[in-house]
Amino acid sequence: MKKYTYTEKKDTRSGFGAGMTELGQENDNVVALCADLVGSLKLAPFIKENPDRFFQCGISEANMIGLSAGLTIGGKIPFATTFANFATGRVYDQIRQSVAYSNKNVKICASHAGITLGEDGATHQILEDIGMMRMLPGMTVINPCDYNQTKAATKAIADFEGPVYLRFGRPVVPIFTDPDQKFEIGKAWMVNEGKDVSIFATGHLVWEAIQAGEMLEKEGIDAEIINIHTIKPLDEEAILKSVRKTGCAVSAEEHNRLGGLGDSIAQVLVKNQLVPQEYVAVDDSFGESGTPEKLMEKYGLTAKDIVAAAKRAIERKS
């Protein structure tokens, strides 16, 4: 198993903020919008350096998405930012009509995705956003794994023409990817080659998958781990190549098991290469208050859960 280590943990939303700061310096067309959550989205440096390119919308998310779509006319690249539930479910029709259907170059950037935002509880913990966003024709859906990758993805989507949903979060998680990485939209990242089971993970569950890979190795199981940072367009080729070798799959995501990464992969497998697949995801439930660690444990999103899922998948191979 390839060794991954880290010296520092940070929240992925800070990676977004750092990416925005650089974009502010490098790309005059980038503008940012926020709905009263500039602190949570780590936008302070961008706003300080580019006060004219920042629009505080107040608590009016639907309005913010409409404004963003409007701002694309004339070549602006709007980054519309808020918490993930207010960036998706609350404003779905604005995104559907004015952004996706109209193919506008809007970047919807969402922090506090999933259950790990902690104390605020279910109203703020969205577990359906990947599903909603990936169902929209033409929408690109990205869920990077750590600070460095989130920063790289933030910069990459500015150069990409078309609507994007970029998802990140609040908890601090290990930084284990290259600070100078080039982020390739739609290209899965091979974390570890293996032959017994393919673990496809997204977001900070990639780190959990790496931990799981190490635990499995101790039991003589050789896991292939692939970081699916782009859920749409999905790197079908990488997925199929992997399962043709390993013969079984595990998907791991901080999302409802309905509609997210797991279902995206299942669709590919059903159509092309039937192999057993096990889901590590939230089992169709709303969230609750608690620390990220406790919630990850309760909702079955830890390395241990990935290990168990890998064993179940292997068992079902024969």
Place this chain on the structure above:
Amino acid sequence: MSVEYRKKILKYIYKAKAGHTGGSLSCVDILNVLYNDTMNVGPENFSSDDRDRYIQSKGHTVEALFVVLADKGFFPESDLETLCQYKSHYIGHPTRKVHGVEQNTGALGHGLSLSVGTAISAKLDDKDFRVFTLLGDGELPEGSNWEAALTASHYKLDNLCAVIDCNGLQISGPTAEVCNTEPLDAKFEAFGWSVRHVDGHNLKELQDTFAALPFEPGKPSMVIAHTVKGKGVSYMENELKWHHGVPSAEQYELAMEELGGVL
């Protein structure tokens, strides 16, 4: 000023190491008067269809609501020891798992529509109960509020009273700078509401104002309550960071001292 409630709010936020301090302290006098003077609702009649309804649109300041509900006897106050903790029903926003809560809220901009719907249902069944809702001044830019405001006057909902906790602050700054909504009275009057201003920390003024409901027959009533975010603790008052700041041990002691000693 509702000193005991303030102490309890701080106590449980301090214990939970989480919560929305400033906005709970700004709205607790309003809740005090609504629950102890104005509204016909308590644990004894909570299953009755005739009870008055309270829906808290600014769900994040749930601590003020929980403390008042506990005092009303909806649940033992000791339950709040588990506030915001794993597996507790007393999560960071109102939930119907807690006895006395009418509606799950937390995403802003929902409460007014919910209240308008509830008020319409009362009219439909010829019921006399009234509907009260509490909005934050920062949440007013949500378009749904204005859609609901139109519906309320369209259906002549004089059984509906909305209160705005006008503390002048939200998360990112002063409300006037984040997204100016003034003049609020003229806006709601233009939308067909009857509007009154009140000092949101003056219990007598609040009592008298609510006693005068409906302000005009055939119109929904709007109370613009002028409040201070963090009211009652000098170093929290009008300070942005206390939106969801949690006091340190020293700060907690200082606050309790200012409020007249630990519970």
